[in-house]
Amino acid sequence: MNTIQEATLGGGCFWCIESAFNKVDGVESARSGYANGNAPSPSYEAVCKGDTGYAEVVRVKFDTSKLSYRDVLEIFFALHDPTQLNRQGNDIGTQYRSGVFYHDDQQKAEAEKIIKEMTADEVWPDPIVTEVTPLQNYYEAEAYHQDYFNNNPQNQYCAMVVAPKLAKFKKNFASRLKA
Numbered sequence: 619m620n621t622i623q624e625a626t627l628g629g630g631c632f633w634c635i636e637s638a639f640n641k642v643d644g645v646e647s648a649r650s651g652y653a654n655g656n657a658p659s660p661s662y663e664a665v666c667k668g669d670t671g672y673a674e675v676v677r678v679k680f681d682t683s684k685l686s687y688r689d690v691l692e693i694f695f696a697l698h699d700p701t702q703l704n705r706q707g708n709d710i711g712t713q714y715r716s717g718v719f720y721h722d723d724q725q726k727a728e729a730e731k732i733i734k735e736m737t738a739d740e741v742w743p744d745p746i747v748t749e750v751t752p753l754q755n756y757y758e759a760e761a762y763h764q765d766y767f768n769n770n771p772q773n774q775y776c777a778m779v780v781a782p783k784l785a786k787f788k789k790n791f792a793s794r795l796k797a
Contacts, residue, residue, distance in 0.1 A: 621683045622646060625690045625725065626653055626753050628673035628717035629698030630706025634780045635676040637767040638697055638787045643796045644684030649677050650759040650766070653719045660757055668711035675719060677756065685794075687725060691718070691732050693794070697787060700733075701744035707779065716746075719753040726750060 629635050632650040639648035652660050655672030665672045680690055698706055700716045718729040729750045737746055766773075767780050788795065 621681050622679055623682050623687060624721055625678045625680065625687060625694075626651075626675050626719040626721065626756065627678065627690075627694045628653065628675040628715060628719065629694060629700075630674070630714045630716075631709050631775075631779070632674040632676050632759065632763065633766045633776065634783050635694070635697055636765070637780065637784060639676060639678050639690075639693070640765070641784075641788070641795050642680075642685065642693060642791070643794055644681045644689075646679040646681060648679075650763040651675050651677055651757055652713075652759060653756045654717070654751060654754050656755070662760055662763065665713050666711075668713055670713075672713055672755075672757075673715050673717050673719075674713050674759075675717070675756070677758075687728055688732065689794075691729060693791060694718075695732070695736065695741075695748075696790060697783065699742070700736075700746045700748040701742045703747045716748040718748060718750045719756075720750065721753055726752075 636648045636650045639645050652672040653675040655670040657670040660670050660672050664670050704712045704715050706714050720726040767776050
């Protein structure tokens with residue numbers, strides 16, 4: 619039985635989400651990309667303009683014998699603020715929207731269920747605005763975006779935004795990290 623599954627998630631800048639998921643035990647790979655836009659073969663520069671409809675996303679391949687789809691979603695929601703519409707912090711635009719871009723009806727149901735539970739439990743003070751939509755028009759981001767944080771730790775954005783998020787993530791999810 620195949621235990622490898624994919625999830626495609628958008629939670630702001632893909633560098634942080636990708637870097638965090640690549641540290642999780644059970645994740646085979648996390649790759650930065652673009653999803654659900656309307657232009658053929660989008661580039662980073664085009665997506666950053668905010669008029670292509672694409673979201674910056676991370677495609678996570680994970681082993682379901684080690685990590686459930688729900689686990690993936692719990693990590694995802696801990697990595698970003700799902701109450702910010704079309705932004706994450708100072709990153710503003712539809713390309714930074716929060717989204718679960720599901721691959722099948724089971725993923726859709728699980729995403730809707732966890733959002734409903736977080737809303738009922740008032741995990742966030744504001745309403746969750748994460749879109750739950752079918753994955754369409756996925757393109758992997760350019761090679762220089764893959765493993766960007768590890769390859770560019772001196773980058774100002776990485777030092778000021780990504781590094782603190784990853785430090786908090788490592789502390790909160792220490793039991794889930796690769797050895």
